[in-house]
Amino acid sequence: xxxxxxxxxxxxxxxxxxxxxxxxxxxxxxxxxxxxxxxxxxxxxxxxxxxxxxxxxxxxxxxxxxxxxxxxxxxxxxxxxxxxxxxxxxxxxxxxxxxxxxxxxxxxxxxxxxxxxxxxxxxxxxxxxxxxxxxxxxxxxxxxxxxxxxxxxxxxxxxxxxxxxxxxxxxxxxxxxxxxxxxxxxxxxxxxxxxxxxxxxxxxxxxxxxxxxxxxxxxxxxxxxxxxxxxxxxxxxxxxxxxxxxxxxxxxxxxxxxxxxxxxxxxxxxxxxxxxxxxxxxxxxxxxxxxxxxxxxxxxxxxxxxxxxxxxxxxxxxxxxxxxxxxxxxxxxxxxxxxxxxxxxxxxxxxxxxxxxxxxxxxxxxxxxxxxxxxxxxxxxxxxxxxxxxxxxxxxxxxxxxxxxxxxxxxxxxxxxxx
Amino acid sequence: xxxxxxxxxxxxxxxxxxxxxxxxxxxxxxxxxxxxxxxxxxxxxxxxxxxxxxxxxxxxxxxxxxxxxxxxxxxxxxxxxxxxxxxxxxxxxxxxxxxxxxxxxxxxxxxxxxxxxxxxxxxxxxxxxxxxxxxxxxxxxxxxxxxxxxxxxxxxxxxxxxxxxxxxxxxxxxxxxxxxxxxxxxxxxxxxxxxxxxxxxxxxxxxxxxxxxxxxxxxxxxxxxxxxxxxxxxxxxx
Numbered sequence: 001x002x003x004x005x006x007x008x009x010x011x012x013x014x015x016x017x018x019x020x021x022x023x024x025x026x027x028x029x030x031x032x033x034x035x036x037x038x039x040x041x042x043x044x045x046x047x048x049x050x051x052x053x054x055x056x057x058x059x060x061x062x063x064x065x066x067x068x069x070x071x072x073x074x075x076x077x078x079x080x081x082x083x084x085x086x087x088x089x090x091x092x093x094x095x096x097x098x099x100x101x102x103x104x105x106x107x108x109x110x111x112x113x114x115x116x117x118x119x120x121x122x123x124x125x126x127x128x129x130x131x132x133x134x135x136x137x138x139x140x141x142x143x144x145x146x147x148x149x150x151x152x153x154x155x156x157x158x159x160x161x162x163x164x165x166x167x168x169x170x171x172x173x174x175x176x177x178x179x180x181x182x183x184x185x186x187x188x189x190x191x192x193x194x195x196x197x198x199x200x201x202x203x204x205x206x207x208x209x210x211x212x213x214x215x216x217x218x219x220x221x222x223x224x225x226x227x228x229x230x231x232x233x234x235x236x237x238x239x240x241x242x243x244x245x246x247x248x249x250x251x252x253x254x255x256x257x258x259x260x261x262x263x264x265x266x267x268x269x270x271x272x273x274x275x276x277x278x279x280x281x282x283x284x285x286x287x288x289x290x291x292x293x294x295x296x297x298x299x300x301x302x303x304x305x306x307x308x309x310x311x312x313x314x315x316x317x318x319x320x321x322x323x324x325x326x327x328x329x330x331x332x333x334x335x336x337x338x339x340x341x342x343x344x345x346x347x348x349x350x351x352x353x354x355x356x357x358x359x360x361x362x363x364x365x366x367x368x369x370x371x372x373x374x375x376x377x378x379x380x381x382x383x384x385x386x387x388x389x390x391x392x393x394x395x396x397x398x399x400x401x402x403x404x405x406x407x408x409x410x411x412x413x414x415x416x417x418x419x
Numbered sequence: 420x421x422x423x424x425x426x427x428x429x430x431x432x433x434x435x436x437x438x439x440x441x442x443x444x445x446x447x448x449x450x451x452x453x454x455x456x457x458x459x460x461x462x463x464x465x466x467x468x469x470x471x472x473x474x475x476x477x478x479x480x481x482x483x484x485x486x487x488x489x490x491x492x493x494x495x496x497x498x499x500x501x502x503x504x505x506x507x508x509x510x511x512x513x514x515x516x517x518x519x520x521x522x523x524x525x526x527x528x529x530x531x532x533x534x535x536x537x538x539x540x541x542x543x544x545x546x547x548x549x550x551x552x553x554x555x556x557x558x559x560x561x562x563x564x565x566x567x568x569x570x571x572x573x574x575x576x577x578x579x580x581x582x583x584x585x586x587x588x589x590x591x592x593x594x595x596x597x598x599x600x601x602x603x604x605x606x607x608x609x610x611x612x613x614x615x616x617x618x619x620x621x622x623x624x625x626x627x628x629x630x631x632x633x634x635x636x637x638x639x640x641x642x643x644x645x646x647x648x649x650x651x652x653x654x655x656x657x
Contacts, residue, residue, distance in 0.1 A: 006518075006521075009518075009520040009521055009525075010518075010520045012520060013519060013520030318515050319518055319519075321512070322512070322516065322517070322518060322529075323518075324477060324501075325475070325504075325510040325512070326505065326510070326529050326530055326532060326533055326585070327501055327502065327504045327505020327506070327508075327533040327534055328501065328505075328533050329497070329498050329501040329502075330497070330501075332533075414472050414477035414478055415468075415471065415472055415475060415477050415510065415512075415597075416468055416472070
């Protein structure tokens with residue numbers, strides 16, 4: 001009969017306490033691993049909000065600022081990029097494609113993004129995922145709009161739904177471009193990026209709704225009807241920013257320098273990956289706090305195990321004396337209790353992992369469709385193995401306490417039991 | 420008369436032991452011949468438990484030595500004493516002899532769990548269960564349905580028999596019993612003792628039996644009276 005058998009039978013004898021202990025540890029491990037995986041996946045998802053884009057170009061401000069307003073639609077551009085500069089940079093020999101972005105309007109709290117059909121072709125997120133249409137298609141008519149998944153869900157819009165764009169982020173009646181209503185032509189699949197919360201229209205449409213506006217106000221008496229606007233020259237004078245794809249990644253720095261040293265107007269080009277990781281480091285503190293909390297929960301779980309083992313020690317003095325009488329060395333007493341702690345912790349870790357995968361399986365579809373967050377269902381990663389090993393090790397360390405107490409007592413008691 | 424010398428199973432000389440300052444036990448000489456049954460009695464605090472601890476190799480004397488067969492147990496290392504105990508000694512407590520989480524049969528098998536030698540003498544790992552069952556039957560627990568039961572379902576008398584089977588499995592050379600009958604009524608006591616002695620004879624084991632109950636002395640070859648550290652132990656023939 002090996003010590004493992006003894007430990008197993010001993011735990012079975014106290015199965016209620018053992019099951020509760022395993023449950024406590026399991027739940028804490030579930031939380032720890034869940035937070036870790038969610039954190040990792042959220043970070044990956046965030047870091048790949050824009051993938052496949054080599055440079056983002058806008059007016060000179062700061063890399064994080066440009067990233068925030070051009071990609072995350074947070075805050076406003078300090079300045080615009082003239083159409084002429086945009087064309088010049090777009091025509092550089094190293095440049096493969098560009099996607100212009102024109103911001104400043106909104107629809108019921110969602111940002112309106114003026115762009116071109118190339119946006120749907122070149123914008124990539126996550127692991128090089130292209131955008132895809134849940135319904136409808138790209139811009140056909142001048143007054144066509146394509147909406148993100150979140151817009152469609154929150155406003156209940158489908159293809160064919162008419163919508164009116166507001167100037168800026170006001171929403172008061174006077175500021176609506178009510179004279180030029182749009183129609184939803186397409187609805188995008190969820191991506192987990194700010195595209196989900198965007199209303200996309202063509203650059204010409206942005207131009208058209210502003211032909212009778214100047215400096216943010218409608219020119220009185222000079223209204224241009226929606227139909228008349230169609231026949232006007234709708235080439236934009238300026239845009240907010242643009243995405244750049246290069247023929248070769250190797251020329252990133254050269255083109256970036258060329259843009260940054262552009263003499264006609266103050267522009268800057270940023271590498272999206274670098275700016276994204278700068279931005280993520282801002283939320284790094286919250287991330288660390290989340291990990292700290294889940295680590296605490298694990299400690300509480302192991303504390304519960306320690307209590308469960310310690311409270312049985314008194315009634316187990318007799319058991320230790322019996323083991324000594326049949327020739328078990330004192331260290332067997334130590335090992336037995338350590339093994340029990342190890343078994344409890346290991347069972348807790350296994351339970352936690354199972355719970356995590358169960359949760360992932362249940363939530364996977366929901367999170368992907370609703371939040372565009374692709375939780376990975378794969379095997380545990382290096383970091384996760386490390387966490388599991390740490391929990392097991394911490395469990396064994398905690399187990400040393402009752403094991404040591406039992407060892408000392410057993411040594412002093414010998415075959416006598418003083419209860 | 421039992422001859423001294425190599426035939427002796429246990430011999431102790433000038434044995435002194437104490438938990439703290441004073442000596443709890445002082446024994447000029449104490450011996451057990453092979454197969455001999457010794458009845459040890461004495462008032463509380465006269466060192467009966469200490470004597471058993473010394474013989475079992477759980478305690479080490481302050482001076483003097485304990486020899487069992489050819490081995491001077493008292494000068495072995497702690498782990499060697501543990502191994503020696505596992506190989507050569509069976510032990511029966513006053514009460515609560517069994518691990519509550521093992522079945523009746525597994526409790527008996529625990530007797531040779533820490534000794535390959537005992538396991539081999541019980542017939543090897545394949546037939547050791549049969550030997551355990553034979554011992555249980557010989558000690559009056561013949562119903563095989565009892566073997567897988569939890570020990571807490573047994574009466575005290577049955578528990579003591581299981582404990583005796585555990586102590587005897589694998590043929591120990593020396594059986595130590597610490598008031599094993601004190602929790603039994605007279606009938607159960609005598610029945611238990613008869614079976615224990617029978618199995619001791621069968622295994623050829625020496626027996627050191629500690630008890631208050633002088634009424635049991637008639638079952639033994641010799642009575643050793645312990646009277647505490649102030650007086651020397653006086654061996655006397657029964």
